Amino acid sequence: MVAIEVEGLEKRYVTYLRRGLRRERSVIHALRGISFSVMKGEVFGLLGPNGAGKTTTVKILSTLLLPDSGKAFLLGYDVVKEPEEVRKRIGVSLSVERGFFWKLTGRENLIYFGMLYGLDGNELRERVNYLLKLVGLDELNSSDKLYEEYSTGMKARLSIARALLIDPDVLILDEPTLGLDPASSRMIRELLIRLAHDEGKTVLITTHNMFEAEIVCDRVAIINDGRIIAIDTIDNLKGIVGGDLSIELSILPSARISLDNLRPHFSDLNAELTLNGDDIKLKVLTKPSERDEVTQELLLRLQKLGCSVKRVEVREPNLEDVFIELTRGRS
Numbered sequence: 001m002v003a004i005e006v007e008g009l010e011k012r013y014v015t016y017l018r019r020g021l022r023r024e025r026s027v028i029h030a031l032r033g034i035s036f037s038v039m040k041g042e043v044f045g046l047l048g049p050n051g052a053g054k055t056t057t058v059k060i061l062s063t064l065l066l067p068d069s070g071k072a073f074l075l076g077y078d079v080v081k082e083p084e085e086v087r088k089r090i091g092v093s094l095s096v097e098r099g100f101f102w103k104l105t106g107r108e109n110l111i112y113f114g115m116l117y118g119l120d121g122n123e124l125r126e127r128v129n130y131l132l133k134l135v136g137l138d139e140l141n142s143s144d145k146l147y148e149e150y151s152t153g154m155k156a157r158l159s160i161a162r163a164l165l166i167d168p169d170v171l172i173l174d175e176p177t178l179g180l181d182p183a184s185s186r187m188i189r190e191l192l193i194r195l196a197h198d199e200g201k202t203v204l205i206t207t208h209n210m211f212e213a214e215i216v217c218d219r220v221a222i223i224n225d226g227r228i229i230a231i232d233t234i235d236n237l238k239g240i241v242g243g244d245l246s247i248e249l250s251i252l253p254s255a256r257i258s259l260d261n262l263r264p265h266f267s268d269l270n271a272e273l274t275l276n277g278d279d280i281k282l283k284v285l286t287k288p289s290e291r292d293e294v295t296q297e298l299l300l301r302l303q304k305l306g307c308s309v310k311r312v313e314v315r316e317p318n319l320e321d322v323f324i325e326l327t328r329g330r331s
Helices: 056-061 082-088 108-117 121-134 152-163 182-197 210-216 234-241 257-267 288-304 319-327
Strands: 002-019 024-039 044-046 069-074 091-092 170-173 202-207 219-224 226-233 247-249 272-276 281-288 309-315
Touching: 002 056, 002 202, 024 044, 024 056, 024 069, 024 108, 024 202, 024 226, 044 056, 044 182, 044 210, 056 069, 056 170, 056 202, 069 091, 091 152, 091 210, 108 121, 108 152, 121 152, 152 182, 170 182, 182 202, 182 210, 202 210, 210 319, 219 234, 219 319, 226 234, 226 319, 247 257, 247 288, 257 281, 257 288, 281 288
Parallel strands: 044 202, 044 219, 091 170, 170 202
Antiparallel strands: 002 024, 002 069, 219 226, 247 281, 247 309, 272 281
16 A cells, blocks of 8 residues: 655755855756655665655645645655644654753653643553653653653654654654664664554654665655655665675785785686785675675685685675765756
């Protein structure tokens, strides 16, 4: 089932640039006709650098911004024509710090926003208790601490809890782990996967963290300069850069081992031999299915030559490689 459908969205912003004493009108084309769909129970990532159009897209889907043209539907409801129906079914977090009351505790903040959503009594208390436990803020020193005393990681968790108050079908998060420590980032990533895969919620996140997207997302769309330049699964996108992985070995230097001595023994593998400080680096590209076989062959040849191997590193193509390959030469 399709949860989010976007068709040809465009959005422009008008700004003014100062040229000496003059102000010149300038138009920023934030979105240039993007289209994509997100399935129910999927974690979908919008990836790209700052200014690519990610936040503009999620603001339109969250009914906070009107597009200039194009259409967007959430669970079949038009985000422009039926915004109230859309809001009943989404949870949104566009910033981990905005919108909370600093002199209230985390629990009190959730109770306040729950009342605004129409929850009350035992239903509200049970929902707040459940969400505090879900995001790891259920201990007294966390839930009953003033919001102004929260760390950035705690604020991010509370923001997600607030987005989940009405038990939404779709969760929209803009840079949910931006600025967080590794422990908080991991906790939020694991939570998003659980919400999608175990509870069937649709999760749309934006990020420029390619490492995070590889861990969390089922599919991603890479957006650059307001255009979507690729949409697919992580594995399929990695195939864009050839699918090869590199095997790199660092060889300890010795009086009888040199680049010239080694090159003839690895020419059949198209090996790249370079100096890396005092060490010699041996690099070979190969298919993932041949990784173990090629690694063993390299080690066996080096052993016969009397070389001491300091380190073996296998590097697969990642989303950063894909992004660089796709955006090379684009404006």
